[in-house]
Amino acid sequence: MASTPQPPPAGLRGGTDGTVVIDHLSKRFGPVRAVDDLSFSVAPGRVTGFLGPNGAGKTTTLRMLLGLVRPTSGSATIGGLAYGQIPRPARTVGAALEAASFHPGRSALDHLRVYAPQVGVPDARVREVLQLVGLDAVADRRVGGFSLGMRQRLALAATLLGDPAVLLLDEPANGLDPEGIRWLRELLRALAAQGRTVLVSSHVLSEVEQTVDDVVIIARGRLVHASSLAGLAGLARPRVHVVSPDPSALAALVERAGWAPVGSSTSGRLELVDVRAATVGAAAFAAGVELHELSEVDVGLEGIFLELVGEAGPVPTGAVGDTQGRHRGEAPR
Numbered sequence: 552m553a554s555t556p557q558p559p560p561a562g563l564r565g566g567t568d569g570t571v572v573i574d575h576l577s578k579r580f581g582p583v584r585a586v587d588d589l590s591f592s593v594a595p596g597r598v599t600g601f602l603g604p605n606g607a608g609k610t611t612t613l614r615m616l617l618g619l620v621r622p623t624s625g626s627a628t629i630g631g632l633a634y635g636q637i638p639r640p641a642r643t644v645g646a647a648l649e650a651a652s653f654h655p656g657r658s659a660l661d662h663l664r665v666y667a668p669q670v671g672v673p674d675a676r677v678r679e680v681l682q683l684v685g686l687d688a689v690a691d692r693r694v695g696g697f698s699l700g701m702r703q704r705l706a707l708a709a710t711l712l713g714d715p716a717v718l719l720l721d722e723p724a725n726g727l728d729p730e731g732i733r734w735l736r737e738l739l740r741a742l743a744a745q746g747r748t749v750l751v752s753s754h755v756l757s758e759v760e761q762t763v764d765d766v767v768i769i770a771r772g773r774l775v776h777a778s779s780l781a782g783l784a785g786l787a788r789p790r791v792h793v794v795s796p797d798p799s800a801l802a803a804l805v806e807r808a809g810w811a812p813v814g815s816s817t818s819g820r821l822e823l824v825d826v827r828a829a830t831v832g833a834a835a836f837a838a839g840v841e842l843h844e845l846s847e848v849d850v851g852l853e854g855i856f857l858e859l860v861g862e863a864g865p866v867p868t869g870a871v872g873d874t875q876g877r878h879r880g881e882a883p884r
């Protein structure tokens with residue numbers, strides 16, 4: 552990282568913090584329920600991943616938070632205030648919603664110099680944020696020659712201009728190479744460590760799983776899961792891969808034991824859910840069923856995420872309710 556961000560967050564002084572609260576928020580576009588009775592909160596001092604497949608309603612939620620789209624019902628607030636009520640909002644909230652369009656003929660420095668007076672910061676702050684995002688060496692170069700990753704860094708620099716307490720970033724890792732993603736992770740973690748609220752959207756968990764402390768997962772406009780990353784990992788169901796040269800004996804064993812097979816058991820090769828390898832091995836040994844393979848399968852966080860968003864209708868037991876208390880009321884750990 553080029554340099555350490557400067558504390559403390561500006562903006563939300565005087566009793567309010569940077570907690571983002573989405574409360575029974577809904578948005579309909581004609582027949583489309585883009586956001587459907589969504590509630591969650593985002594704590595300061597942590598990086599939160601706002602996750603869901605394409606079309607899940609992430610951007611619409613962020614746009615309502617920024618006062619760009621009027622909710623059909625419910626509310627979205629930052630530090631207890633609707634965006635329109637925040638004094639000097641650009642000093643409080645830094646947002647990068649879409650791939651920003653920059654004038655190709657203008658330098659990185661000139662771009663930020665245009666924004667600085669709008670945000671209400673001195674010219675010197677422009678150099679500071681360019682250094683922060685690692686673009687100081689190319690500050691005078693025309694943006695037309697920038698890679699997508701460099702444009703992402705410039706967009707991030709623009710959001711940091713006002714030294715905001717709250718950062719809302721839509722897919723910030725998009726276009727960054729592995730080194731850039733590592734750099735972004737360190738920057739976002741440093742910003743959160745200073746007490747800022749950092750909300751990062753993505754449609755793939757793997758892109759942000761090493762960056763985020765908390766996850767909010769939505770699908771089809773509805774909340775599917777909200778917890779710490781560890782809480783998400785805790786939803787993993789044990790899964791066992793088993794192969795036998797005697798498919799009918801294996802099928803009979805699975806049926807007798809009442810295990811839940813995934814896929815066909817006629818080939819003698821299947822996966823069982825909610826059972827451990829040791830249990831399967833012991834039962835197979837006792838029943839005289841020959842096994843050629845027996846192993847526990849790690850579906851990983853991405854697997855859990857995909858399972859959750861695929862099951863957007865009925866939510867897995869405990870997936871939402873267990874975590875609402877922490878997200879709504881408890882202090883960040």
Ligand SMILES: Nc1ncnc2c1ncn2[C@@H]1O[C@H](COP(=O)(O)OP(=O)(O)OP(=O)(O)O)[C@@H](O)[C@H]1O
Binds near residue numbers: 585603605610
């Ligand atoms: N202005 C609009 N008019 C009509 N429908 C809209 C509008 N904006 C969004 N939608 C619809 O609302 C739903 C949610 O879209 P949204 O862009 O919020 O999802 P997203 O999670 O941000 O997806 P992506 O990851 O693709 O950006 C989609 O079905 C989308 O087509």
